[in-house]
Each structure stands twice: as structure tokens, then as C-alpha cells.
Amino acid sequence: MRFIAPRWRDIHEMLRALSEKILNRGLRPDIAVGIAMGGLIPAVVLADLLGLEVDAVGAKLYRGVGERGNRPRITQDVSMGIEGRAALLVDDVADSGRTLEAVKEYVLARRPRELVTCTIHYKPWSIVKPDIYIEETDAWIIYPWERREALGDIIERFKAEGVADDEMRREMTSRGIPRWLIENMLQ
Template sequence: MEFLAPTWERIHVESLQLSSKILQSGYYPDVVIGVLRGGYIIARLVTDVIQVEDLGVVEVKFYKGIGERAERPIITQPLTTDVRGKKVLIIDDVVDSGRTLQVVSEQVRLRGAKDVKSAALYYKPKSIIKPDYFIVETEAWVFFPWEIGEFIREMGLEPSSKKVSAFLQEKGISFSSEIIEWVTNTLKIRDSLNK
């Protein structure tokens, strides 16, 4: 499995590139909707540069129950801003299957948006939807710096700083030993609370 692990700085640069691409296309949204959780980070960076004050969020999850993943994502936090009659830009960090973007786009249209476009830093060609704007097309698993705990759980790793460090190094992913130590210790505390 191939991994792509952009640093915070790379993400900031790519968010600036995305902002430029959006404005150069002549599109200026009235509202930006960040898809929680990672899409909000990108949306915040983009709105700062393109100077859109109306930034809302929506949360979408793929689950039925414990350990079960739904075919179609469900909205778990509705849109937080009014989109009626407005030009809306939906931003996510990565468009993987495209199902999240599809559900959010449908919801925004149902709420009466005048125009809907989408953007993401990363786009996977297997997606059922291609965002209007993106920076990198990749088939790799994109591993963001804000999801290290999730990554450790998804990979089935024991929260041991040595094991996590070794695994990340093997995959070419770089984090400081201090960050890995804090995350693994916090995961251990969380695990002990669940017992």
C-alpha cells in the first residue's frame, strides 16, 4: 500500500495553490462549506486567502453500528449556514470514493443553493465524482498530520512509541519522536478508560 503523507507546511502551500486555482477560474463563492473533520482545516485556510467570511461546516460519517460501515454516508451534523440563493464551494481534504462529496452536494442543492462547486487538495481517480478544483491526483492512502491517532488505530498498531515510529519510518512517514510519544501515551490513557 502506497502512502502520501503531506506535512503541515505542504498542506498550507497546497491550500494556497487551491485558493489561487479557484480565483483564477473566476469563481467567487458566497459561502464555503468545510466537510468535517479534515475538510474544515483546508476550508479555513482557503477562506482566509480568498476572503470569504461565511464559512460553514457539515459532518458526514460512514457507519451503521459498531464495526459496520454503511454503503452510503449519512449526515451527522447538518449544514451550519444558510445556503439559499448563494454560490457555494464545498471543500474536503481528500475525495476518495466521492460518496461524501456526493451526499454533501445533494444536501446543499436541496437547501436551495444557486450554484455548487467542490474542491479538495487530493483526488483519487476511482472516485464517482471529480471535484471542480483539486491539487494532487493520487491513488495513495493520504495520511494527514491531524489523523495520527486514527492512523494508528486503522493500521491495528499497538500504541507503543517505538512500534509506531518503526512502522511510520518503514512507510516513509516522518513525525517527531515527541509527537509520537504524546499520541501513543494519550491513546494508552484512552484505552484504559474504555476498560
Template sequence: MDRVYLTWWQVDRAVFSLAGEIRKHFRPDVVVGIARGGLVPAVMLSHILGDLELKVIDVKFYKDVEKKMERPVITIPLHGSLEGKRVLIVDDVSDTGKTLEVVIEDVKNAGASEVKVACLSMKPWTKVVPDFYVFRTDKWVVFPWEEFPVVVRE
């Protein structure tokens, strides 16, 4: 699968673009970041949108670029109640949509009154089209927090 590499500047612009759209259409009480890819944009959005409460959920689905497990598994569950809260779920990419389906169900089961999804990008074939996203691509997106320079030690 072809890859597209994003810079920190591109991510920054994308997150501010998301925040602008979210402000126009939704006022979340809580941001839920999906570890690991969704954590950076979730933290940024929680600050930009007014220092909102931030919760983390960890879901494993991918073993490698083209190797997925059969079904996503929650490995670190949400803590605390979301009873009556408006929740914004944040991830980096909506690829198959299966991870988002699992998280949306979990957030609703935790009592959220309203749930919206924000992703930096989405794939054309996803089962869950985010309420807020910046771009569509059929490429594997590599974010700056995923690639590290090799350190050579002598």
C-alpha cells in the same frame, strides 16, 4: 493500502495553490467544510479568499482505513439558508466520491445557485472529480492533523 504522510508545509502550499485556482475561476459566497478532514483546508480557504462565510457539515463514512459504511450519513446538518449563494464545498480527499455526492445534494437542496468542490487530493477511482484539487494518488493520505506524537508520562 500504502500511506503518504503530508506535512503542515505541504498542506499550506496545497491550500494556497487551490486558492489561486479558485480565484481564477470561481467567486464563492460561502465555504462549506466537511468535518472532519475538510475543516482545516476550509477554514484556511475561507480566510485566504476574503474572510468568506464558513459553514460546517459532518458526514460519517469511514470506520477505519479500509472499512466504510454502506452509505455516508450526515450527522451534523448545515444550518441556515444557502438560497442564491455560490458555494464552495471543501474536503481533504475525494476518495469514492460518495461523501461529496451526499454533501452536493444537501447544498443544492439548501438553495445554492452554484456549487463547486475543492479537495487537496483525489483518488483515480472517485465518482466525483473536484472542480479544484492539487494532486491525485492511490494511497491513503495522512494529514498532519490526523497524526499526533505519543506522549510518554512517567
């Protein structure tokens, strides 16, 4: 299993680059709408960098690492009015694209003046290509805000494949996973 684990400073740099792409396209959004859970932190950082209001919409698709649900569910409504406003719809990654597609339809039904989708990462097989993204990858991504959950799933897969603990440690530390977290998860 191939995976990457960007660090907080990497994420902040990617979000700074994303904010520059947004401004360089002449976009002047009013609000960043993060898709919970993965898009919340990126939405807050973008809102700070661009001077925007921030809101969230909840959606759930994944069950575990590499395991997808069949259909995205909206689990939390936006709390602020977005009708007539220019909105950024923010997620961490467009993987299958189904969550981004479902939430985009949900937000468009609330009649924003403009809606731009943006993600940090984009997977080449996604059914939706974000309007703006930073990096295309085919690797599984372990973001800093989901490491414990994702590592649990990865360790289970490694064990099912018969990978020794020492090999798991080497693989995960080489990807930037903190050693203390690996040890905690292997206990």
C-alpha cells in the same frame, strides 16, 4: 500499504494553490462549506485566503483506515443559509466519492446560486471528480489533523502483517510522521 503524510506547511501551500485555481477560474464564492471532519480545516484556511464566510456540514463514511461504511450519513446540518449564495464545498480528499456525492446533493437541495466542489486530493477511483483539486494519488493519506487516529489503524495493519516495530518506525518517519507520535502509538 502505501501512504503519504503531508505536513502542515505542505497543506497550507496546497490550499494556497487551490485558492489560486478558484480565482483563476473566475469564481467568486461567498461561503466555504467544509465537510466534517476532514474538510473543516481546509475550509477554514480557504475562507481565510479568499475572504469568505465559513460553515460546516457533518458526514460520516469511514470506520477506520481503509474501512468504509456503506452509505454516508449527514450528521450535522449547515448552520448558515446558503440559498442564493455561491458556495465552495470543501473536503480533504475525494476517495470513494460517496461522501462528496451525498453532501453535494444535500447542499444542492438548499438551493445555492452556484456550488463548486474542491478537495486537496483526488483518488482515481472516486465516483465523483471534484470540480477543483490539487493532487491525484492512489496512496492512503494521513493528514496532520488526523494522525493519531490513522496511525493507530496503520500500526494495527502492520502488526497483523508481522512487520517489526523498527521497520514500522522507519516507514512512518520516512513519510514525515513525528517520531514522538510514533513512539507514543507503539507503547
